[in-house]
Amino acid sequence: MTSLTDKVFAALMSDISDGRLRPGMRLPTENGLMQRFSVSRSVIREAISRMQAERTLETRHGVGSFVLAPPARAVMLDSPPQTTLVDAFAILEFRTEIECAAAAFAALRHTNAHRRQMADALDQFEQALCNGSTDVVAHDIAFHSAIAAASGNRYFLDVLQQMGRGVSPRSQLAAREIAALDRVALLRDVLREHRLIEQAIVRRDADDARAAMRMHLAHSRERLRIAAGLAQGV
């Protein structure tokens, strides 16, 4: 169900993510957008107000609507391509620390319910692969979330989920640029690493769980590096 509002919203968002509209730039006037999309002003204003709610735009009365810098990310750099990449590595580095700790705690504290959550996520991951699908991002996230939940300390899960948006560009990047590689083989590696982590946790071996998670995320970093290299034509 894509309403006109949805379409305008999506078009403007992709203008921003493609760099046609960059932080600080002013959008066309509402009148201009009405003509560009051949819709009424209500549609434009609804789309704009959605983007305001997402902190993507800021509208100044009598002046116009301006693209905001992505909230926390504005602090360091501005050039979009590099920032995203640098950020992706920073996020991965940070995630490595909290997820390794979470895995260790999960090994010590998980319940049967947590065990089932992890198993379900892995089964669905595998099922998708067997069906030839490479769309396993959701199952990947589910597995990592299950571990964070099993840590018995809700802050691990909270923070991991808060970083959800920051993590997705990585997936998008990888998904888009790894096309040249054998995605299925790559995802099978991921699944294998997940199984190792799960086994260590189920065995209640905290050190092994931590190590398996660290290995998994180190490999992820390499996969990201390769994908980034491809994206930059290296």
Add this chain to the structure above:
Amino acid sequence: MTSLTDKVFAALMSDISDGRLRPGMRLPTENGLMQRFSVSRSVIREAISRMQAERTLETRHGVGSFVLAPPARAVMLDSPPQTTLVDAFAILEFRTEIECAAAAFAALRHTNAHRRQMADALDQFEQALCNGSTDVVAHDIAFHSAIAAASGNRYFLDVLQQMGRGVSPRSQLAAREIAALDRVALLRDVLREHRLIEQAIVRRDADDARAAMRMHLAHSRERLRIAAGLAQGV
């Protein structure tokens, strides 16, 4: 400057807080509200959508708008004594993980500017103690923040600051309940531990920095445990 939308919004909100509209109840239809307030449908819909954004209402297509139950903020603020305490330990556990990692990275990556930030925080901490003040929370936070900043990965600082609210109850609790103990002696211990961390970082010894931070936070946990024990009369 109260727009019509503001008035309708305020009226409906007070209907709810006064109990005229209770959770689960259906609002009058948009037509009904138009007549009651003598405004157009756009005004009604704008007010309703504001309440949706606040999670006060839920609207079902073809049915109506319903008052939602307040979202059980039980997690953080409700039952203060036990929940807060459990939470305080969970926060400390989580902080231990990210701050140890941050300290290790800081040892490897800090610049002169970071070194100065840490030194300033420690000097001010010490100065305050010498002056007989025990209000050093700000300097404590400044030191930990400086390390997170020196990690070269802004997510450590971001998350630490996001947990600021969660951290403060600990300080409050400690500050309130440790009155019986010799606070100055206790804070001198904290300062000594801070110095050890700083020295390891300056010496660029990542392992020592990590260990010193872990020791510091483990001691903090003990200090918290003692304070909690006092609070509960144990």
Add this chain to the structure above:
DNA sequence: GCTAATTTGTTCGTATGTATT
């Protein structure tokens, strides 16, 4: 199961007020 009535969702067009340049 179908139809009709009710209710919200979406879109349009227009008019007036207000802030900025």
Add this chain to the structure above:
DNA sequence: GAATACATACGAACAAATTAG
């Protein structure tokens, strides 16, 4: 002051979901 651009409000029409008969 004049022009531009957003803010607020009105009225109307049709689409889509739900419910009652």
